[in-house]
Every structure is written in C-alpha cells, then in structure tokens.
Amino acid sequence: MNADLLTLITHIEARQPLAADAPVGAFHADPGTNHREIYRNRNDKLGIDFAVDVLDFPGTQAFDARVVRIAAGRNNELHKHAHESLFYVISGNAEVRIGEAKLTLNPGGLAFVPRWVFHQSRNLSPTDELVILAITDFGLTKAVLGDYDKRTRLAENGVDALDHA
Template sequence: MKYVLAPQEMEWHTLEKPEFPGVGFQFTDSVVDEDYTSAYSIQLSRMGPGGRSKLHRESHNHAFYIVAGTGTVRVEKETFDLKPGTLAKIPRGIPHAMDNTGSTDLEFLVIYDPPYVTGTNAVANLED
C-alpha cells in the first residue's frame, strides 16, 4: 500500500463514454479502495472550464468535496454554489448535475458508498 499520493503520480482517465451525461471530466481510479477499506471508495476528479454534467441519477450514495475551483451543483430542483471546502451530498437515486463556472479546473473528491467499481453504476440521463 502506498501511504502518500500526489496528483501527478496518479493515473488519470478522460471520460469518453458517449452514454455519460457530461463533458470535460477526468478522474483517477479509487485512491482509497479495497487495499484500505471495502466500506467506501474515493476518486480524485477534475472538470475543465466549461465542463458540465447533465441531470442524471446514480445507483450509489456519493459526495463531492471541492478541492479547487468554482462551480454549481443542482440537486433535484435547487442549485448550490461550489468552492474549495464545500461538501455536496448526493443520495442514490437523486437527480443532480454539476457545472464548472470558473476559468480554472474544478477539482474534487468523489466519495462513494458503497464503493464504486468502474462500469457498474448505471447512469441515467434525465431531461433538464
């Protein structure tokens, strides 16, 4: 197990799946996974300026912890501002969307409960 990880040491993936409801996303594999715990997982994510996700639902509880940048998150019909230090909790099945409203990357941790396994949580696009 590696105890300390720097972003430049992590493998970053660009989200290029046409069925995914967003643009401008990059993410790491889980930085806290089964070698540490099987209770939850965490990915480091970033969304470039102008990046956004469409309104969608997921099968996992998850939370976004904002590390850098600014944006908004829509949860059901309410929209909230995001800035470093903000935590947005998204229960499974709740419609949500995220936008980068700033001129720099929006960087955030995504904490999943139960742990996210790549390709297993269905994402359903919803009408805005």
C-alpha cells in the same frame, strides 16, 4: 445473497484490517496529481468535458475516493446512480445541481448527493479547471447490485443518464 456482498460481510465480521501489511505510504494520496482514470466524457453539444480518476487505497471495500476534473466552463452529465457521494471542492468554483436544488461551492465547500438523485456539477470558471474530491460508497453498492455504473453515464448510453437529460 451474492458472493461480493457475502465477502464484504465476512470481512466486516472478521474484525481484521484488510490492509494490515500495506506500507504506510499506500494510505496517502495527493488529489492534485493524476491517478488511475476510470471514466472520461466529452460532448460539445451538451457542454460536457470531464474526467474521473480513482484513488486506489489498499483495503477499501465499501467506499472509494474519486477525483473529478471538469474543464473550464464545462460540466459533467446530468445523471444518477446507486451510490451516495460526498463532494469536496479542492480547487475552482462549482455549481452543483442536486435534484432541483443548485448549490455554489468554492474551495473547501462540501455537498452530499443521496442515492438515485439526479445531479450534475458545472465549472463556473471560464479559464480554470474545477477539481472535486468525491467520496462514494461505490464498493458497497456494487457488492449489492453488481457492476451498475455503466448504466449511469451518458457516454455508455446509460439509461439513468438519458431518462432525464
């Protein structure tokens, strides 16, 4: 068992909060403002123009919260990854492809993306940015698989994005 997974299990078994000393304000985030950017990609040929920010909440180990911003009329890459995702549309109108299914989501709409299923989000507006809150179990899957995320993104020449693009 790798060290990250063992640490995760040890903390769960200890039944102790990981952020007990964090100030109350650390548990609040406004998804409408910029946070720590972890990824950005633009490819005019493929209609790709988006950024991903992470919301750094104290004590998170198994999941993380990400804000995905997709430019008007654009999309992110068609890709897959090991973590599960729950998408919540904060603003804008989206077409979310999950496998062969296509869902239309408006503000307040939810979609679930299972592990290893190809998916892509497209902004249906020709003028307004699409903002999606993505809740993932990235921390858990990273503890199991190591830092696999770069293999899933086109900008990083990720095989999990390229083998179905």
